[in-house]
Amino acid sequence: MTERRKPYPFDQIEPKWQTLWDERCAFRAPNPGEPDFDPNRPKYYILDMFPYPSGAGLHVGHPEGYTATDIVARYKRMRGFTVLHPMGWDAFGLPAEQYAIRTGQHPAITTRENIAKFKMQLKRIGFSYDWDREISTAEPDYFRWTQWIFLQIYNSWFNPETNRAEPISTYSGADPDAVRLAYVAEVPVNWCPDLGTVLANEEVIDGKSEVGGFPVVKRPMRQWMLRITAFARRLIDELDGLDWPDGIKLLQRNWIGASEGAVVRFAVAPAQLQAGGTAEEIEVFTTRPDTLYGATYLVLAPEHPLVDQLTTQEQRDAVAAYREQVGSKSDLERTDLAKDKTGVAIGAFAINPANGERVPIWIADYVLMGYGTGAIMAVPAHDERDLEFARKFDLPIREVVQPTEGEAIGFTGDGAAINSPLLNGLATAEAKTKIISWLEDNGRGRRNIRFKLRDWLFSRQRYWGEPFPIVWREGKHEALAESDLPLTPPPLDDFKPTGTGEPPLAKARDWVRYSEAATRETNTMPQWAGSCWYYLRFCDPRNADRFVGAEAEHHWMGGSQPAGVDLYVGGTEHAVLHLLYARFWHKVLFDLGHLSKPEPFQRLVNQGMILGEDGRKMSKRWGNVVDPLDVIAEYGADAFRCYEMFMGPLEQMKPWSMKGVEGVSRFLARVWRLVMEENQAGEWVLSPAVQDVPLEKRQLKMMHASIKKVSDDIEALAFNTAISQMMVYVNEFTNAPAKPVTAMRMLLVLLNPFAPHLTSELWEILNARFPDAARDITDCAWPLHNPDYLIEDEVEIVIQVNGKLRDKMTVAIDAADADVEAAALANPKVGELIAGKTIRKVVVVRNKLVNVVAN
């Protein structure tokens, strides 16, 4: 097969300019204090979600967001901003470790190879990253500071008085370890017996391991936790000022899940207290304290600590059996299969504080230990789950809320209180307020807000991650000194899980032994750790003394806006976890005085997924993965970039189409041929049609309309319509006998952020013949449109009769409404249509239309 002739010589142009940009460090962003730093230029920080460098390399989905940010970066530079546009690698992580387990290849080696491949691919697309700022989370120079930040968190606590993180030294209580933001707890983790390891939540799908599909069970283990729940309120409230999609804000709010309600204390019926038991009351959390009179039984989570004390002799065996049964259930069984309610009464009773009634206490696995107080008051008449449970076990159901219409039993909305002496007749909102006051006055409860958000399980039993800068001495943890950082993982030949749940680092006996009396922590941090603060390191990536220099941080992350990164683009898959974790770390560091602003990412945009040509998700399995390098080899990087943006709105999911790439490639070739032509020898030379001549009126209009449209569209990230406009621009000039050099230059400038190689080359060629402009197109200032050129003296307006289009006419711009109305009524078609009818109204919209209403 002979190679098809290239529509224009992108295969020569693109490497040429990529090399030049590299040599000139064309996209270097100087920091304050550096010689070429210009304090008069405003800063603009444009960030991509950096990739995990997998073995498969990039597919065309990755560069979608990267292309969008690159266009904005190039555009903002031309608008006079100093743009920080960096790229790096989220280099710790499971796939490299799994690969190591299979092949014995050290993860550091595969990671290095994968990074090299990713970087080469990105460079071939012509992105304007400041490669001097490249970072990798797996390099000691980087993870040293990840460990340092962990120590900041470890050495802090959340002071509820000030609502801020503070150094642990300001805590006056007896046991600082009980309030640290990083703490150790025995918590249930995802234990996968077949893999012999603990899995992160994100590695568990439908109760089975992502790798291999083996069952996963909950098992309590000693784990490091981060106290993110202390920041729940702020993480919700401080979303308000951010320029994020509403859907993402909502997702985060729901994930954090604030519920307003009350804690109610139920006294345990005295005779029921067992020998040695001290529990006198049970705290429940409810969002419907107004239904207190309808609480006909209590349910505790099976793991609730009071269960042992409260269970009566007769019920011991049944309770033990039930707890055994629940404990052995996998997640899958407890959620998916176990929709059917189960539970067992423990024999004890409690007193409903509202009416003094004795109500039975049950345990059931539909009540979760991890939420609220791990105990509920069941109001079967007004809660679906309680109703189902009560019906199954024949427990009493009392209606206490009357809906405006319909059946009270099973009604969970707001209504009027009934059968509730203190509250009768009150609407739900008032009833809640009143009963809470009553509870508070009587010492039986208080107003309370609970969050769904759980503390962050921060340790992994893995090799390829940041080791904790912690040692254990006599069963107690203590921090390493900052001077001991970075703490590098030990070299290890055998990365396999131990099978016992003990981390692989435990195999490095010498490394683990810190001193005679102390041993190192052997857990490692999760992959999220490195990505929690990489945007900060980009501000000052080579700083050896601090995680980020104060001046650099202030410059790039400060400013007049509420937060630092001006534009952050990435996929929705990180809408919750990454963005929440990063905000949390940022707030801790902010509270401790290390940062200028409380929020990291001011403006967030999610790019939509690119599907395969068959409309399915791109995957090896379907064989529909497209490699950017293949596209670039055939059509060039500029066509690749433009097509990625021309496909449709950035946020939308859309399928790939090679035919579409071809179309965009034809457009770029037309741009090339506006300026170039082939001579007899088949060489491309500057076309003689390009002349220094004035523009015709309609050409001037086209030029200025395009400046306006392309500028507005880039600001709005509507790249597809910006490209459409440039296509129209090119079509306008394609058949013009002379191509005015002004118009050609203008087109190149507008197109430059999208197709930087092609436009750089043509700019250079034009400069050889018309040498009165900037030497390099990247030095050009972005143009401003002149609205005067967009004004017409005449305008075509639409004539409607009863809202239907009937005819058109041309009138003078801004013609008086009365004149337009008269002209419309004089129109023969209108006359025909309104014959015999009465004109009720004539609507005239200036320069748009006239609508005659008649019947």
Added chain:
RNA sequence: GCCGAUGUGGCGAAAUGGCAGACGCAACGGACUUAAAAUCCGUUUCCAUUAACAUGGAGUGCGGGUUCGAGUCCCGCCAUCGGUACCA
């Protein structure tokens, strides 16, 4: 179940409440060519009427509503996709 997004030609898509389908793909026709590719020009929502220029009607998932006028705003459905799931 709950939350969110989306629904417009054969396809990707455009449209501050004011000419629905810009721009591109595909298809078809023409020019150039010995021929093809490439390039350039044109047609292309559907239905009906007409020899033809053309004319009429319908049309943005479905049903209502607001308005002189609705793809766009409001109410109620349906479908697809994504997230989440006993959170009291």
